[in-house]
Amino acid sequence: MIRFEQVSKVYSGGRSALDNVDFHIAPGEMAFLTGHSGAGKSTLLKLITAIERPTMGKVLINGADVGSLSRRAVPFLRRDIGIIFQDHNLLMDRSVYDNVALPLLIEGFSNREIGKRVEAALDMVGLGDKLAYAPIHLSGGEQQRVGIARAVVARPPMLLADEPTGNLDPKLSMEILRLFETFNRAGTTVLIATHDLGLIARMRYRTLTLKQGRLLSCEPEVAA
Ligand SMILES: Nc1ncnc2c1ncn2[C@@H]1O[C@H](COP(=O)(O)OP(=O)(O)OP(=O)(O)O)[C@@H](O)[C@H]1O
Numbered sequence: 392m393i394r395f396e397q398v399s400k401v402y403s404g405g406r407s408a409l410d411n412v413d414f415h416i417a418p419g420e421m422a423f424l425t426g427h428s429g430a431g432k433s434t435l436l437k438l439i440t441a442i443e444r445p446t447m448g449k450v451l452i453n454g455a456d457v458g459s460l461s462r463r464a465v466p467f468l469r470r471d472i473g474i475i476f477q478d479h480n481l482l483m484d485r486s487v488y489d490n491v492a493l494p495l496l497i498e499g500f501s502n503r504e505i506g507k508r509v510e511a512a513l514d515m516v517g518l519g520d521k522l523a524y525a526p527i528h529l530s531g532g533e534q535q536r537v538g539i540a541r542a543v544v545a546r547p548p549m550l551l552a553d554e555p556t557g558n559l560d561p562k563l564s565m566e567i568l569r570l571f572e573t574f575n576r577a578g579t580t581v582l583i584a585t586h587d588l589g590l591i592a593r594m595r596y597r598t599l600t601l602k603q604g605r606l607l608s609c610e611p612e613v614a615a
Pocket residue numbers: 402403404406407408426427428429430431432433434435
């Protein structure tokens with residue numbers, strides 16, 4: 392589903408962010424991506440979503456070569472990918488409902504279908520009773536759940552998360568990871584970038600480790 396073939400990324404200005412990275416994440420797999428600050432984690436995620444293009448090598452998503460997609464084809468690629476950010480990028484002056492509905496509005500779904508899907512997504516993340524709240528009145532963990540509901544509402548086959556637990560305490564972080572597991576069990580492919588080695592060690596998933604742009608290992612971590 393996600394395949395990197397000898398991928399390197401050098402930013403304009405000469406900064407090398409990824410160096411000859413090779414890996415494959417199978418459909419339905421859940422994996423972690425880790426490494427020090429500046430190791431290249433965000434760059435790797437940006438290559439998957441075509442926010443950045445590789446300097447060398449191939450990024451293949453469902454067999455399509457992302458590096459050579461036309462600008463017009465990029466929105467079609469992104470339809471298949473739900474993205475979750477550390478700071479969740481919520482619209483603070485809109486309700487929880489409106490925030491989660493946004494991707495469906497952009498896709499042109501009917502109001503009835505939007506209502507059904509938004510309620511289902513918020514139920515899944517345990518916020519079915521907070522549709523009318525403004526995100527500003529929710530806790531950090533709840534705000535992150537709204538971000539997750541927004542990412543899954545269009546039912547993409549793939550979820551990417553960039554430091555999704557960065558602002559949360561260990562208990563809330565674990566709850567968020569359990570949520571990702573729920574989506575993964577339902578068939579969604581999940582890739583989570585995180586600094587949090589303690590969290591990774593408590594779960595048995597393959598971990599891709601980057602060091603200065605190079606992939607060190609793709610092995611499963613041994614659970615503590
Ligand atoms: N737009 C850019 N232009 C130039 N250099 C960049 C750009 N984005 C990232 N870099 C550089 O590429 C390298 C990898 O950065 P990246 O953000 O991918 O790392 P990261 O592992 O996600 O780090 P962090 O955990 O701190 O977010 C760093 O040296 C960074 O300074």
